[in-house]
Amino acid sequence: MDYSKSIINNVVLININLSEASLNQSEDFKKFLYDTTEVTPPKLVLDMSEIQYMDSSFIGALVAGLKNVLSKGGEMALVNVNTDVMALFELTRLDKVFKIYDTKEEAIEELK
Amino acid sequence: MVFKSQKLILEIPAQISSYRTFIDTCCNFVGDFEPLSGDFKRLAKFKLVIMELLTNAMKHTKAISFLELEIGADEISIRKIDAGSRFSFLDSKTGKSYCFPLTGFRYPTQMLAVFGDNYSLDILIKNEDLIEFLEPKEIDYLSAHELPENFGLMVIKQCASSFHYHYNVPDGRNTFEVVFNFK
Incomplete structure (x- = not known):
């Protein structure tokens, strides 16, 4: 499976099991985020450790997911973002918009 | 010194299953061009540009397009060329x-x-x-x-x-x- 999820301390931890996150997956991933309704209001931590390459389409899906979560009074955080992917967040200034943590434990502690 | 430019042309199909092959091929092509290959941050930006042009081709062109890389004396040019819809x-x-x-x-x-x-x-x-x-x-x-x-x-x-x-x-x-x- 490309995505898997578990609930830890009332936070949904989503593992993105993709080495390339691009246009090919962006629509499916957006739908997956929209359909993640296990916790209300939604609190999502996205583990991105497997992603080596990401394009702007996938970052667009992340933005859509964030807007959806915020509209429901929830929170969303990203963890384990590699340097190439972080460059994309910095170029789009989205590193100032997303909550980005080094570890999932840290992110879950902040969101729980 | 006379500089001889080098060129690489890749065909981009309408659907790409993996970007990695393209990125690796392009990185190999510029591997001896020290100002780019020797700078980690510049190389990350180069890879991002390749990805974005591939995404642009799949998302908007809806036809076969071409990626053309050219190494000059002090620069690298990347062109995405197609005969699809106009911008x-x-x-x-x-x-x-x-x-x-x-x-x-x-x-x-x-x-x-x-x-x-x-x-x-x-x-x-x-x-x-x-x-x-x-x-x-x-x-x-x-x-x-x-x-x-x-x-x-x-x-x-x-x-x-x-x-x-x-x-x-x-x-x-x-x-x-x-x-x-x-x-």
């Missing part, structure tokens, strides 16, 4: 839609062009067939709800020294040209 945009002030070849402008003219929901970028219209994408001014998202969900052109511009779109009227060919200058 179009809206003027943010008037809401008027424009498509190439552009008419009714004095050259050069600068404009804030809109490409999609909440997605705009300054462009310089150089002539009826050529625009340059300009460095975005301070990017400040006032509200998460106003965030755009498209960033491709902005990412390419942020990575490169220059970024142009050219429409070739005689053969209906579109070219996005990205230049990394190392002077």
Whole structure:
């Protein structure tokens, strides 16, 4: 499976099991985020450790997911973002918009 | 010293299952060009540009296109070439839609062009067939709800020294040209 999820301390931890996150997956991933309704209001931590390459389409899906979560009074955080992917967040200034943590434990502690 | 340029041309199919092969091929091609391959941050931007041009090809071209890389004395040029739909945009002030070849402008003219929901970028219209994408001014998202969900052109511009779109009227060919200058 490309995505898997578990609930830890009332936070949904989503593992993105993709080495390339691009246009090919962006629509499916957006739908997956929209359909993640296990916790209300939604609190999502996205583990991105497997992603080596990401394009702007996938970052667009992340933005859509964030807007959806915020509209429901929830929170969303990203963890384990590699340097190439972080460059994309910095170029789009989205590193100032997303909550980005080094570890999932840290992110879950902040969101729980 | 006479510098002999080198060129690589790759065909981009309408559907790409893996970007990695393209990225690796392009990185191998520039492997001996020290100003790029020897700089980790520049190489990351180069890879991002390749990805964004591939995404652009799949998302908008809907046809076979080509990626052309050329190493010059002090620069690397990357061109995405296709004969698909022409590039179009809206003027943010008037809401008027424009498509190439552009008419009714004095050259050069600068404009804030809109490409999609909440997605705009300054462009310089150089002539009826050529625009340059300009460095975005301070990017400040006032509200998460106003965030755009498209960033491709902005990412390419942020990575490169220059970024142009050219429409070739005689053969209906579109070219996005990205230049990394190392002077």
